[in-house]
Each structure stands twice: as structure tokens, then as C-alpha cells.
Amino acid sequence: MNSRTNGERDAVKNNARNLAPIPLSKKPAAESFYPNRSVPGGAGKTACIRTFGCQMNVHDSDRMRRMIRDAGYAEVGRYEDADLIVLNTCYVRENAVDRVRGHLGEINRLKREGRVKKVALTGCIGAAQESQELERQYGVDLVLGTHNTYELAEFVGLPGMEETYTPELPGTEGEHSAFVTIMTGCNYQCSYCVVPSVRGRMVCRPMENVVEEIRRLVSSGTRYVTLLGQTVDAWRESGQRFCDLLGRVAEEAPRVWFTTSHPSNMEDRTLRLIGEKDTIVKRLHLPVQSGSDRMLKVMHRGYKSERYRRKIEVFREAAPDGTLSTDIIVGHPGETEGDHEETLRLVEDCSFDSAYVFKFSPRRGTEAAGLSDTVPEDVSQRRFVEVLRAVEQNAFRRNQRKIGSVEEIYVRHGRHGGGRNGEVGKAVGETWSGHAVHVPTDAEPGRYVTAKIEGAGPHVLYAGDPSGPPR
Ligand code: SAM
Numbered sequence: 001m002n003s004r005t006n007g008e009r010d011a012v013k014n015n016a017r018n019l020a021p022i023p024l025s026k027k028p029a030a031e032s033f034y035p036n037r038s039v040p041g042g043a044g045k046t047a048c049i050r051t052f053g054c055q056m057n058v059h060d061s062d063r064m065r066r067m068i069r070d071a072g073y074a075e076v077g078r079y080e081d082a083d084l085i086v087l088n089t090c091y092v093r094e095n096a097v098d099r100v101r102g103h104l105g106e107i108n109r110l111k112r113e114g115r116v117k118k119v120a121l122t123g124c125i126g127a128a129q130e131s132q133e134l135e136r137q138y139g140v141d142l143v144l145g146t147h148n149t150y151e152l153a154e155f156v157g158l159p160g161m162e163e164t165y166t167p168e169l170p171g172t173e174g175e176h177s178a179f180v181t182i183m184t185g186c187n188y189q190c191s192y193c194v195v196p197s198v199r200g201r202m203v204c205r206p207m208e209n210v211v212e213e214i215r216r217l218v219s220s221g222t223r224y225v226t227l228l229g230q231t232v233d234a235w236r237e238s239g240q241r242f243c244d245l246l247g248r249v250a251e252e253a254p255r256v257w258f259t260t261s262h263p264s265n266m267e268d269r270t271l272r273l274i275g276e277k278d279t280i281v282k283r284l285h286l287p288v289q290s291g292s293d294r295m296l297k298v299m300h301r302g303y304k305s306e307r308y309r310r311k312i313e314v315f316r317e318a319a320p321d322g323t324l325s326t327d328i329i330v331g332h333p334g335e336t337e338g339d340h341e342e343t344l345r346l347v348e349d350c351s352f353d354s355a356y357v358f359k360f361s362p363r364r365g366t367e368a369a370g371l372s373d374t375v376p377e378d379v380s381q382r383r384f385v386e387v388l389r390a391v392e393q394n395a396f397r398r399n400q401r402k403i404g405s406v407e408e409i410y411v412r413h414g415r416h417g418g419g420r421n422g423e424v425g426k427a428v429g430e431t432w433s434g435h436a437v438h439v440p441t442d443a444e445p446g447r448y449v450t451a452k453i454e455g456a457g458p459h460v461l462y463a464g465d466p467s468g469p470p471r
């Protein structure tokens with residue numbers, strides 16, 4: 001870790017984070033939110049939900065899961081055991097669509113054999129024109145975009161409902177960690193991106209509804225809340241901005257994170273708040289996309305690399321021990337070797353802890369798909385590897401500096417059996433600085449353990465045996 005963090009390293013904070021043990025294993029049986037018929041439409045039937053893409057889709061799937069359960073369906077993991085299959089899809093890059101096509105082909109075969117009865121295609125592909133072609137080609141029974149999720153109710157045998165803004169539909173409750181949508185859509189028009197056309201313009205959810213949902217989740221046992229939106233930091237409501245909402249949420253939830261932010265909306269006071277509030281995980285995901293001002297302009301990102309660097313300085317100052325991640329696109333039309341070098345320089349300067357690096361994928365209807373100065377595949381591939389390598393080298397160096405520190409670790413996923421050579425696997429946790437850690441503990445997800453970091457790779461830290469019981 002950065003030298004500024006030395007003094008903080010061993011300070012295991014165990015303060016105002018509401019760590020009193022709660023019976024996580026006794027999840028309250030969520031009451032049916034949807035008015036149930038005396039004989040539920042899905043009674044005796046099974047459903048399988050498959051999710052592709054980002055956290056927004058994972059959360060939308062959870063809302064559909066709630067509907068399907070409330071309709072009486074039992075959830076199964078395999079297509080061949082399901083009466084109903086829901087494919088909740090991503091449209092951001094072409095390879096995501098290719099994957100969905102593969103699944104639809106397999107499902108169509110099962111349907112012809114009579115093993116699957118109905119299939120619904122939902123999410124971002126559902127909102128795109130291409131869905132009509134897929135519907136015809138693969139015999140899809142229901143297509144839903146991201147705005148009309150409420151229509152699934154009637155399809156699964158619940159009484160039809162009025163048009164409802166998707167974030168107001170409840171997900172499952174009683175889980176140790178939960179997503180809470182604070183805004184949908186996006187008002188930017190990045191040259192390469194389909195999100196505005198499939199998710200629409202920005203709509204912000206009222207602060208009171210967000211806070212009320214968080215209170216409900218916390219009282220049902222949730223200890224970790226992640227605020228979601230395509231540009232969460234663009235949230236606003238009658239003079240209040242994202243920083244005000246985050247401050248309020250940080251008072252209600254014992255552990256808070258948010259994603260995804262846009263550099264043009266990110267206020268310095270939000271970055272300082274991350275450092276100040278004990279309940280906020282000190283992890284910032286701030287997509288930069290390119291280090292070249294020329295490319296940032298072509299992409300219509302609305303900021304220059306210098307402004308981005310300044311934001312990062314404020315974050316590092318506010319949370320010296322924190323982690324920083326980003327998204328980078330290589331091979332956007334018009335990207336020269338000089339632009340690529342500037343991206344590598346920015347990666348070096350910002351010293352990211354991790355990054356999602358993508359090769360440009362032309363998307364129908366976007367400005368970039370119509371540009372002629374495309375980058376050859378072999379060049380994109382080389383740039384992709386170079387950026388990835390630079391990120392990993394930095395991340396490895398930074399992670400090495402964590403060795404020896406004692407950390408309070410939030411267990412996200414419990415131990416899984418069958419590690420390499422038949423060893424028992426390790427639990428996966430997260431430090432308050434936002435580092436992913438493998439830790440040998442049987443603690444349930446949602447508990448905290450304290451342990452010393454004994455090793456580090458580019459993507460994850462390795463902790464020794466925890467001291468004391470889980471909290
Ligand atoms: N709203 C977020 C933002 O602006 O940073 C990101 C949303 S997008 C679903 C996630 C990431 O996918 C983007 O940050 C971008 O790096 C990548 N992406 C989007 N469209 C892409 C495309 N056509 N080709 C390659 N990567 C793309």
C-alpha cells in the first residue's frame with residue numbers, strides 16, 4: 001500500500017458499525033409482496049433464472065426471483081429441470097449477445113423435447129430491437145425490457161399489476177448483503193455505449209424511498225448495502241446531490257458501497273466523505289475509459305485526463321488505504337499508438353488496484369459503430385494485454401504492501417469445499433479498504449473476522465487464521 005497508509009495499517013477499527021451479532025442463519029421468511037391467489041399460479045412448477053452482465057442485472061433478477069417465488073414456483077439450477085426459464089440479459093458488448101444466443105439455442109432444443117415449457121427473455125437485450133429477431137428465431141414466449149419488469153407478474157400467474165418503476169419492486173429480503181437501486185438510465189451519450197438506448201434517460205429514486213428500503217433490509221438482517229446506478233453519483237433530488245444521499249445512507253446501514261460513478265459527477269466532498277465515514281467501504285470504482293484527451297473527446301466523456309487525475313488525488317488523500325478501480329476501453333475507432341501510450345501513462349500515475357479492460361465492441365446504433373478509422377484486431381489485442389499487464393503490475397506492488405497488516409474482514413462468501421488437492425477452500429472477504437481477501441474461516445457470510453495479511457497476489461490478499469470468534 002501507499003506509504004501514506006503506514007500509520008493506519010494495524011488499526012483495526014471496530015467501532016460504530018453495528019457489529020452486534022444477529023441471527024443471520026434465521027432469515028425471516030419474506031412475506032408475499034404480491035397479492036397471492038388462493039392457489040398460486042406457479043404452485044408445483046419450477047423456474048430457473050440465469051443472469052448475464054452487471055450488478056444492475058443481478059439486482060433486476062432478484063426482483064424477478066421474488067415475483068416467481070411469490071407466485072409459488074420452486075427455483076432450480078438447471079434448465080432441464082425448469083418449467084419456466086428466465087434469461088436476464090446484457091447488451092453492452094457483442095460477446096454478451098453471442099453467449100445469450102448459445103443459451104437460447106440449448107433452451108429451444110429442450111423446449112422442442114417438451115422438457116421446458118416457457119422461456120422469457122428480459123433485461124437489456126429485451127429492450128433492444130434485436131430481441132424481435134431472437135424471439136422469432138428461438139420461440140421465446142415473453143420479451144421484457146428493463147422498464148416493464150412488472151409485466152412478469154401476470155405471466156407467472158400473479159394478478160396483473162399497475163405500471164411500476166422497476167426499482168420500487170422488491171427483491172428477496174433477509175440476505176446479508178443487498179443491492180439498492182438509486183437511479184436508472186443515463187443522460188450521457190458516450191460514443192460506444194448502448195446503455196442510454198436500452199435503459200433510457202436518468203430517473204432518480206426519491207431519497208425517502210431509498211432510505212425506507214434500506215431500513216427494511218437492515219431490519220431483515222442485511223449488513224452490507226450497495227447503492228446502484230449507471231451513474232450513481234449523478235443522483236439528485238430538489239437541490240440534494242449524491243453526497244447528501246450517501247451521507248444519509250451511511251447513517252442507516254452498517255456497511256455501504258456504491259457503483260458505478262462518472263468522473264464528471266464525482267464531487268470532492270463525496271470523495272472526502274468516503275474517507276470520513278466509518279460505515280463506507282473505502283473503495284472507489286471510477287471508470288476513465290482512456291488516458292488520452294483526444295480519445296476522451298471522441299468518446300464524449302466530458303472530462304480531460306487531468307481532471308480525472310485530480311479526482312484520484314483527492315480520493316487518495318481522503319482514503320490513503322483505499323482501493324481504486326476503473327474501466328478502460330482499448331481499440332476504440334481512431335485510437336492511435338500515441339493515445340494508447342497516454343492510457344498506459346495514466347494507469348501508471350493512478351496506480352489502480354484493479355481495472356476492467358475491454359476491447360472495443362461495435363454496437364448497432366451507436367456513434368462509434370459508424371466510424372471508419374477502426375483499429376485492427378491484432379493491435380487491439382496487444383493494447384489490451386499491455387494495459388492489463390500494467391494494471392496487474394501496479395496492483396501486485398500495492399497489494400504486497402498490505403502484507404503484515406491486521407484487517408477486519410467482512411465475509412462475503414463462505415468456505416467452499418474441494419479446493420486444489422482436495423483441500424478445504426477459503427472464505428472470500430473484503431477489508432474496509434475494499435481489498436478482496438481469502439481467509440481460512442468457517443464464519444458465515446455477513447460476519448466479520450480479524451486476521452493478519454500473510455500473502456498477496458495481483459487480485460487478492462491472503463490472510464492467516466483469524467484471531468477470536470467471528471462477530
Ligand atoms: N456507466 C458506467 C460508466 O460510464 O462508467 C459504465 C456502464 S457500462 C455497462 C460498463 C463498461 O462497459 C463501461 O465503463 C465501458 O468500459 C464498457 N463498455 C461499454 N460499451 C462498450 C463497448 N461498446 N465496447 C467495449 N466496452 C464497452
Ligand code: SF4
Pocket residue numbers: 186187188189190193194195196230231262
Ligand atoms: Fe454508457 Fe457513458 Fe452512460 Fe456509462 S456514462 S452508461 S458508458 S453512456
